[in-house]
Amino acid sequence: MMKLKVYADRMSQPSRAVIIFCKVNGIQFDEVLISLAKRQQLSPEFKDINPLGKVPAIVDGRLKLFESHAILIYLSSGFPSVADHWYPNDLSKRAKIHSVMDWHHTNLRPGAAGYVLNSVLAPALGLPLNPKAASEAEKLLTKSLSTLETFWLKGNAKFLLGSNQPSIADLSLVCELMQLQVLDDKDRLRLLSPHKKVEQWIENTRKATMPHFDETHEILFKAKQGFQKQREMGTVSKPGLQSKM
Numbered sequence: 001m002m003k004l005k006v007y008a009d010r011m012s013q014p015s016r017a018v019i020i021f022c023k024v025n026g027i028q029f030d031e032v033l034i035s036l037a038k039r040q041q042l043s044p045e046f047k048d049i050n051p052l053g054k055v056p057a058i059v060d061g062r063l064k065l066f067e068s069h070a071i072l073i074y075l076s077s078g079f080p081s082v083a084d085h086w087y088p089n090d091l092s093k094r095a096k097i098h099s100v101m102d103w104h105h106t107n108l109r110p111g112a113a114g115y116v117l118n119s120v121l122a123p124a125l126g127l128p129l130n131p132k133a134a135s136e137a138e139k140l141l142t143k144s145l146s147t148l149e150t151f152w153l154k155g156n157a158k159f160l161l162g163s164n165q166p167s168i169a170d171l172s173l174v175c176e177l178m179q180l181q182v183l184d185d186k187d188r189l190r191l192l193s194p195h196k197k198v199e200q201w202i203e204n205t206r207k208a209t210m211p212h213f214d215e216t217h218e219i220l221f222k223a224k225q226g227f228q229k230q231r232e233m234g235t236v237s238k239p240g241l242q243s244k245m
Contacts (some may be wrong), residue, residue, distance in 0.1 A: 004029040005059040007049060009036045010219040013113065014068030015056040017175040021072055021168065023212035025082045037124055069101045072168040085165035096161050100152055100169045108148070109176055111141030116179050119187075120227055141191065148173075149195040158204045166208045174205040178217055181224050184231060 006022065006029045008015035022029050034040045034055050041053045050057040050066040057066040060078070065071055076087030088094055114137030118130040152160050159170045177198070180188045192199060206213045 002061055005032055006030070007032045007034050007046065007055055007057045007059075009034055009041075009055050010216060011036060011223065012055050013109075013175045013179050014172065016178070016216050016220075017168075017171045018056045018058070018068055018071050018075075020175070020209050020212050020216050021075060021086070021171055023216070024209050025075075025079065025086070027075060027079050027081060039126075069105070069168070069172065072172065076168060083165075085163065086168050088167070093161070093163075093167075097167050097169045100160055101172060103147075103152075104169070104173055104176070107140065108144040108173060111137050111139075111144045112176050112179055113137075115141050115191075116182060120182050138191075145191070145195045145198055148201075149197050153197045153201055159201065159208075166205050170201070170205045171209065174202050177202055178220060181217075181220050182227050184228075 004022070004027065006018055008019055008031060010016055010019065019031065021027075034046055036055070040046060041050075041055055046057075047053055049059060049064050052066065054066060056068055056071060057064065058071050058074075059065075060074075063074075065074060073087060076082050087097065115134055117125075117127075118134035118137060120129075122129050155162055158164050159166050160173070161167070161169070163170075177192075180191065183191075
């Protein structure tokens with residue numbers, strides 16, 4: 001049996017979700033770094049695995065699969081070591097997990113990823129910063145955080161959909177929000193601190209997936225320190241300023 005291969009860049013939110021999921025559930029895999037900063041996702045070798053040139057992607061035997069939610073569902077269904085709460089056998093629970101993950105891809109993800117990309121990360125990927133796009137993304141992010149706070153995290157449950165254990169949806173969404181760590185601390189707190197349930201849920205998901213959560217996010221905290229140094233030296237535009245004007 002060939003070992004599962006996971007093609008990923010840990011600076012990518014969905015890549016981290018897939019890596020953490022495998023580690024937490026004892027799924028043996030080989031991690032293959034596809035560096036986005038070096039544009040390796042556009043190489044002919046990687047395009048043979050994902051012609052669309054995006055991470056994460058997996059190869060399991062003959063199957064080549066991309067899109068992180070599809071990967072998480074496949075791994076949950078195909079590996080017996082995965083505990084039921086990640087992707088329950090109960091059909092109605094499963095449907096609700098699909099519902100929140102579909103919502104995520106048109107709301108929270110473009111909001112969070114768009115804001116971080118256009119206010120901080122773009123130059124590292126060879127793109128220009130775009131204050132107008134950052135401001136639009138921020139509106140979507142703020143609206144999405146409110147929806148999380150008041151709808152998806154309603155009641156006193158520790159996780160999404162009233163659950164007391166995490167599902168693949170919790171992992172996907174929390175890895176997305178961790179990307180806000182690369183922002184200036186004041187900017188990040190301005191966005192997150194009004195949403196107390198969201199902050200607690202991020203911490204609950206982190207604790208439920210330790211030590212793998214912190215270990216997989218180490219690269220993000222290194223990047224955060226790098227951007228902080230650049231800000232102190234005045235070589236990076238301060239995120240959030242343009243969007244407040």
